[in-house]
Amino acid sequence: MAKCTAVIDIGSNSMRLAVFQKTSRFAFHILHEVKSSVRISENAYKNGGYLQSDAMDRTALALGEFLSIAKSFDARKILCVATSAVRDAPNANIFLSRIRREYSLSIKVISGExxxxxxxxxxxxxxxxxxEALSVDVGGGSSEFALLRNGKVEQLYSLNIGTVRIKELFFDTDNIPGAIAYIDEALKQLPSSLSTEALIGVGGTFRALSRALMKKESYPLNKLHAYTTDSTAFLRFAGQIMEAAPKKLKSLFIKPDRFDTIKPGTLILDRIIRHIQAKTLICSGVGVREGVFLSDMLRNSGDTFPANYNPSVRYLLDTYAQHSTHAQQCAHLSKRLFALLHIPLEIDPSYRYELAIAAKLLSIGIGIRYYAYQRHSHYLAMSALDYGLSHPQLALISHLLLFKKGASSSSLIPKDGYGKLLPDNATLDTLSSLLWLSHILLAARVDASEIELSLEGNQLIIGGKSTYLAREQLKNIVLPKNLSVVFA
Amino acid sequence: MAKCTAVIDIGSNSMRLAVFQKTSRFAFHILHEVKSSVRISENAYKNGGYLQSDAMDRTALALGEFLSIAKSFDARKILCVATSAVRDAPNANIFLSRIRREYSLSIKVISGExxxxxxxxxxxxxxxxxxEALSVDVGGGSSEFALLRNGKVEQLYSLNIGTVRIKELFFDTDNIPGAIAYIDEALKQLPSSLSTEALIGVGGTFRALSRALMKKESYPLNKLHAYTTDSTAFLRFAGQIMEAAPKKLKSLFIKPDRFDTIKPGTLILDRIIRHIQAKTLICSGVGVREGVFLSDMLRNSGDTFPANYNPSVRYLLDTYAQHSTHAQQCAHLSKRLFALLHIPLEIDPSYRYELAIAAKLLSIGIGIRYYAYQRHSHYLAMSALDYGLSHPQLALISHLLLFKKGASSSSLIPKDGYGKLLPDNATLDTLSSLLWLSHILLAARVDASEIELSLEGNQLIIGGKSTYLAREQLKNIVLPKNLSVVFA
Known part of the structure; x- marks a missing residue:
């Protein structure tokens, strides 16, 4: 089993463990996650920030089991960070030295920045x-802000506004105006120039609201990460949450375990979004734990992936691409077909990117089962293509992996599915034709460079040896109306 | 990449390649398949069995590309067999020596037996x-019969009745009575004592009819292998096929590429089923190619798997069980829970088998993506649990892998799904409780032997250390009504 890294994050509200496994130099996936609602900050804010002894006991017990889990995965590294509650506690050292003594574990108390x-x-x-975007992570005790420009983190801020803190200081006594005043006062610490079009929501509250909004609007993908909405719709929904009676929260798709912190969290987000004047909101499925892991993995490359690197695509190829040679050849050939045909077939040149990824992933489904592997490839892409792609890109790449003899790609769009995220049918059908044509032309598994392509009017002429199977299989695909294919 | 074996099967109608990859000593999956409709027997039966030169040319061309494909998978072994058409051809040697000369490939012409x-x-x-069952493989030129008893092949027969042969000799001249007389005459060569309850259908015609019947009856699983039906329903459907006008075949769910051989094939099957007086028909998704591969892989173990070995379960574990330790521990603990509780909870003891397999497969979905891994495990089991299990077993094992916090297993049965293949709701919910209880009790990833179980009345008492997370997670599962769980 490849090297694993365990990351433990002791937040004010809950403690979480994630076990990451690398599948190649920069590709990884999550092997395990646990969350325990230890509430280390319970009653702390009312008591000068002092960690209470019951809360410390619970945290220590759960942490012991987290370490047992990390050990069961043979984790080579355990990175444990603690945030706001421990950071602010005058008696933090009692807890930290107890953990060091009992488990030989050094907890790293990190600053808000x-x-x-x-x-x-x-x-x-x-x-x-x-x-440019501002990431906002509303935690239990504090909220963190990072200004991102062109893939780099440029500025950092941390404010003492968090769901548990606001709940204990204001909501427990029904003092909502007090909460608003407190939050707005804290937000004044941000530079007045800080205003971005795009705001990225990190953390449980934003995720819970996004999930609820997706359900409410019957959003066609079951994927939170990279879900994008405009702030008007989001703020309208936030207003409904704030006004909802406890019984009503369930019908607004909020899960019971969020009931006690959803309103303070929603209020904080509402004030931040208005303050920043963000227009577009993007939901992040990743946060501090992934950041801790990435900072460690990418420490020698400036905390960024190489250019044009997509860790999800690489993970899928590492794990499923028994046929990597064929996939690479398909990618080459489909790019050549695209270069030759995208102008006569009137396809936007930007789709070359999605086509090439789809070609690489063409046969990953065989790792599940050969029969109907196209359906399995589609399932894998839909499920595991998480990172670095927008939802329309994800839907397009995944949909291109579906194939049915003699059927156009647009006829395979599932009803009530992700159709509204896809390009128009003509574009979709043409991209699919190019993809599956490249697959079929390589039926004899020759090198793509042996396939000769030329265009005469609307006729694509295929040259090269070993095309017996390709000729036989050509009838299986639907070609664009204004294209015919002949073999030289 | 692990060792691959390529198997090529030159039938009368089509030539096929399958590339098998082993994932451990006896577990394997298919990496690639190709079929080319070369029809090596074209016009042979009207010409004294002589292979015609066009047909040999086509076969040679396609075979060259098959070998190029096998090479691309780095196949260490290429096993190539030829059946009826080549076997019967007086000029077979011309073809065989040409292939030996051009490709250095020795084709093994195998007897009907x-x-x-x-x-x-x-x-x-x-x-x-x-x-006891009789397997019947209706090919293009001949039909093969094997009598199976207790997992062993006991008797073998081969008759010169096949779809292409019957088509060319009788259907092309609309002489159906002649075809019936010919088939019935051939069937007299079988011993008169040969009669089995169960008949296993192998080969394209039986598969095409089964697929069509499944669609017609809205069968809830999309899986041909091990599909079981009674012969009355099957023969009724066969009658409809025989009487259908060519246009009608499509509405009976027969694919166009089968149109010209489906009627001769159906007639042959109809006469065989009546002759054998079979009551139950089982569809096989495997045939000669798998047999060639298995005979090679199992050559030192009497052509059978070890006792209680399931190659599909092992394949899934080999490929996806990053968590094999946890899975094994879950299997142990769920068996202990089952032993302690199946009598008070009124569960048939035979379900221990499916429960243990489900426990082993519990976390395979993590190999796709951690989030919602239960759904992925279910998808993997549904897709890749092919061998050695009946459809009700497959449905039960797969369904047990689904999990939703606070929901009973029976509430997760998909509408219009495989519900009718599952046991009653009470049994299902109880089995699911035992499975997920064992998972949760091992939340801290301790050894299953550290968990102490005892029963007092309807109270299950859990002892052992490291149960903090287990206690916290217990609320996520629905326990059987007449069982409560307490921690010592």
């Missing part, structure tokens, strides 16, 4: 690229 | 166990 950095690094590397 | 043996070995090893 460092916490903001970890969240920012995760977003900068694992969300689709944006020119 | 050997062909029957390969089909029989595949069925005996890869279908759910039956006390």
């Amino acid at each position: 460092k916490e903001a950095y970890f969240g920012g690094v995760a977003c900068a590397n694992l969300l689709p690229p944006t020119l | 050997k062909e029957a043996y390969f089909g029989g070995v595949a069925c005996a090893n890869l279908l759910p166990p039956t006390l």
Whole structure:
């Protein structure tokens, strides 16, 4: 089993473990996660920030089991960070030395800025690229902000506004105006120039609201990471949450374990979004734990992936691409077909990117089962293509992997599915034709360079040896209306 | 990449390649398949069995590309067999020596009995166990029969009745009575004592009819292998096929590429089923190619798997069980829970088998993606659990892998799904409780032997250290109504 790294994050509200496994130099996946609602900050904010002894006992017990889990995965590294509650506690050392004594574990208490950095690094590397965005992580005790520009973390801020803190200080006594005043006062610490079009939401509250909004709007993908919405719709929904009676929260798709912190969290987000004047909101499925892991893995490359590197695509290829040679050859040939045909077939040149990824992933489904492997490839891409792609890109790449003899790609769009995220049918059908044509032309598994391509009017002429199977299989695909294919 | 074996099967109708990859000593999966409709027997039966030169040219061309494909998978072994058409051809040597000269490939022309043996070995090893069954493989030129008893091939027969042969000799001149007389005459060569309850259908015609019947009856699983039906329903459907006008075949779910051989094939099957007086028909998704591969892989173990060995379960564990230790521990603990509780909870003891397999496969979905891994485990089991299990077993094992916090297993049965293949809701919910209870009790990844179990009345008492997370997670599962769980 390849090297694993365990990351433990002791937040004010809950403690979490994630076990990461690398599948190649920069590709990874999560092997295990656990969350324990230890609430180390319970009653701390009312008591001058002092950690209470019950809370410390619970945390120590759960932490012991986290370490037993990490050991069961043979984790070579255990990176344990603690944030706001421990950071602010005058008696933190009692807890830290107890853990060091009992488990020989050094907990790293990180500053608010460092916490903001970890969240920012995760977003900068694992969300689709944006020119400029502000990542906002609303935690239990504090909120962290990172300004991202062109994939780099540029500025960091940390404010003492968090769900548990606001709940204990204001919501427990129904003092909502007090909460608003407190939050707005804290936000004044941000530079007045800080205003971005795009805001990236990190952390449980933003995720819970996004999940609920997706359900409410019957969003066609079951994927939180990179879910994008405009702030008007989001703020309208936030208003409904704030006004909802406890019983109503369930019908707004909020899960019961969020009931006690959802309103303070929603209020904090609402004030931040208005303050920043963000127009577009992007949900992040990654945060501090991924940031801690990435900062460690990418420590010798400036905390960023190499250019044009997609860790999800690489993970899928590492894990499923028994046929990597064929996949690479398909990618080459489909790019040549695209270069030759995208102008006459009127396809936007930007789709070359998605086509090439789809070609590389063409046969990953065989790793599940050969029969109907196209359906399995589609399932794998839909499930595991998480990072660095927008939802329309994810839907397009995944959909291109579906194939049915004699059927156009647009006829395979599932009803009530992700159809509204896809390009128009003509574009989709043409991209699919190019992809599956490249697959079929390589039926005899020759090198793509042996296939000769030329265009005469609307006729694509195929030259090269070993085309018996290709000729036989050509009838299986639907060609674009204005293209015919002949073999030289 | 692990060792691959390529198997090529030159039939009368089509030539096929399958590339097998072993994942451990006896576990394997298919990496690639190709079929080329070379029809080596074209016009042969009207010409004294002589292979015609166009047909030989086509076969040679396609075979060259098959070998190029095998090479691309770095196949260490290429096993190439030829059946009826080549076997019967007076000029077979012209073809065989040409292939030897051009490709340095020795084609093994196998006898009808050997062909029957390969089909029989595949069925005996890869279908759910039956006390006695007859496998019947209707090919293009001949039909092969193997009598299976307790997982062993006992008797073999081969008759010169095949779809292409019957088509060319009778259907092309619309002489159906002649075809019936010819088939019935051939069937007299079988021993008069040969009559089995169960008939296993191998080969394209039986598969095409089964697939069509499944669609017609909205069968809830999309899986041909091990599909079981009674002969009355099957023969009724066969009658509809025989009487259907060519246009009607499509509405009976027959694919166009089968149109010209489906009627001769159906007639042959109809006469065989009546002759054998079979009551239960089982569809096999495996045949000669799998038999050739298995005979090679199992050559030192009497052409059978070890006792209680399931190659599909092992394949899934080899490929996806990053967590094999946890899976093994879950299997142990769930068996202990089952032993302690199946009598008070009124569960049939036979379900221990499916429960243990489900426990082993519990976390395979993590190999796709950690989030919602239960859904991925379910998908993997549904897709890749092919061999040695009946459809009700497959449905039960796969369904047990689904999990949702606070929801009973029976509430997760998909509408219009495989529900009718599952046991009653009470049994299902109880089995699911035992499975997920064992998972949760091992939350801290301790050894299953550290968990102490005892029963007092309806109270299950859990002892052992490291149960903090287990206590916290216990609320996530729905326990059987007449069982409560307490921690000592």
